[in-house]
Amino acid sequence: MNIDSIQNGIVIDHIKAGQAMQIYDFLELGLLDCPVAIIKNAASTKMGRKDIIKIDSELKIDLNALGYIDPEITINIIRDGVRVKKYHPELPELITNIIRCKNPRCITSIEQELPHVFKLIDRARDEYRCVYCESKAGI
Amino acid sequence: MRHITSITDLSIAEIDELILTANDIIAHPDKYRELCRHKKLATLFYEPSTRTRLSFEAAMYELGGQVLGFSEAASSSAAKGESVADTIRTVCCYADIIAMRHPKEGAPTVAALHATVPVINAGDGGHNHPTQTLTDLLTIQAEKGRLDHMTVGLCGDLKFGRTVHSLITAMCRYPGVQFVLISPEELKVPSYVKIPLKSGNVPYTQTTDLASVMPELDVLYMTRVQRERFFNEDDYVRLKDSYILTPEKLESARPDLIILHPLPRVNEIAVAIDEDPRAKYFKQALYGKFVRMALILKLLEVHA
Numbered sequence: 210m211n212i213d214s215i216q217n218g219i220v221i222d223h224i225k226a227g228q229a230m231q232i233y234d235f236l237e238l239g240l241l242d243c244p245v246a247i248i249k250n251a252a253s254t255k256m257g258r259k260d261i262i263k264i265d266s267e268l269k270i271d272l273n274a275l276g277y278i279d280p281e282i283t284i285n286i287i288r289d290g291v292r293v294k295k296y297h298p299e300l301p302e303l304i305t306n307i308i309r310c311k312n313p314r315c316i317t318s319i320e321q322e323l324p325h326v327f328k329l330i331d332r333a334r335d336e337y338r339c340v341y342c343e344s345k346a347g348i
Numbered sequence: 349m350r351h352i353t354s355i356t357d358l359s360i361a362e363i364d365e366l367i368l369t370a371n372d373i374i375a376h377p378d379k380y381r382e383l384c385r386h387k388k389l390a391t392l393f394y395e396p397s398t399r400t401r402l403s404f405e406a407a408m409y410e411l412g413g414q415v416l417g418f419s420e421a422a423s424s425s426a427a428k429g430e431s432v433a434d435t436i437r438t439v440c441c442y443a444d445i446i447a448m449r450h451p452k453e454g455a456p457t458v459a460a461l462h463a464t465v466p467v468i469n470a471g472d473g474g475h476n477h478p479t480q481t482l483t484d485l486l487t488i489q490a491e492k493g494r495l496d497h498m499t500v501g502l503c504g505d506l507k508f509g510r511t512v513h514s515l516i517t518a519m520c521r522y523p524g525v526q527f528v529l530i531s532p533e534e535l536k537v538p539s540y541v542k543i544p545l546k547s548g549n550v551p552y553t554q555t556t557d558l559a560s561v562m563p564e565l566d567v568l569y570m571t572r573v574q575r576e577r578f579f580n581e582d583d584y585v586r587l588k589d590s591y592i593l594t595p596e597k598l599e600s601a602r603p604d605l606i607i608l609h610p611l612p613r614v615n616e617i618a619v620a621i622d623e624d625p626r627a628k629y630f631k632q633a634l635y636g637k638f639v640r641m642a643l644i645l646k647l648l649e650v651h652a
Binding site: 312313314315316317318319320322323330338339340341342343344345 | 431432433450451452453454455457458472473474475539540543579
């Protein structure tokens, strides 16, 4: 299987096998008109199997939000065909409109225009809570 | 400009200062009669209230100020679908300070984000009720002479009881305080309320049996099982009579126990207990006015 290497864009590597589509949906990659490749179940010496996403465009979004989904993911920034940066996403202090508050008593349940904002409460336990009602976040 | 959406918006030093001011208001009410002249308090109550709204209004009148607002969502533009943010932006044009009650949790936080005058959370759903906590702290301080080194029992609906959540959050910051959490399994305190207990190594026990822990308590804080917090009427009916405090159940209690309740009560405290000297819940309602006067003065930065 041949997938062209990208010139300017992002490679999201070391995604847990089977999780690529969740990230694809989460980043709304379906809305892009640039080439996007999803490689599922690729062989990995470290993980056994992994997923990879290649995006042939420099997205202007905060990829650290991916840290909420899986902090082990590797993000590679490619410029002129060369990898210029490689990093693991850090858990962001705030995540906005990535997950929704599920508390039916939260003000966000009746005010549709409100952003759903969660704050990192405990980095060691990846625990986020709604800034309005303090309910625990869950994907 | 400051907002009070949670009791943690106030430090212990600030709470102590508010209690001192409230005590000074009790001792010297004339000093405070004109301090808020030409100031207006907006009471935005999207949910029914007797004590909180009336004590806020009485507090502002006793400071020489004026009051405007609404006492039910149906008589405001919320009934037409107006957002909290838009209502707050509008009310800020007319008032110098806002007290807001809302059935949805976090609504006062939204209000604070858009307000150009101080916002006070007067109760948001089953979440927080910081001014009730100030009332409770003033009552405990006045009646027990201290806020530290005591065993506080909280009984009833600890899941949706916003006054319970705020009181635990406040009192766990005082040394030597331990909690006894008495509730049915279904109405135990939410996990976020236990975070400061765990991080501060504050001792607490959870039980379903009020009688067995009664002799240990310095303060017994009773709460109502709130029909309005249940989506399922059957659950409410099953749990509503979980705890009913009677004179017989008080026989094993300490003579210097104080019994508090944020009110309204339904049947969780028998009327016969009202005459017991340990019952302080009506006095508690009076203290609420004085501590709200102190808070209004603080947020409006008015000094005696």
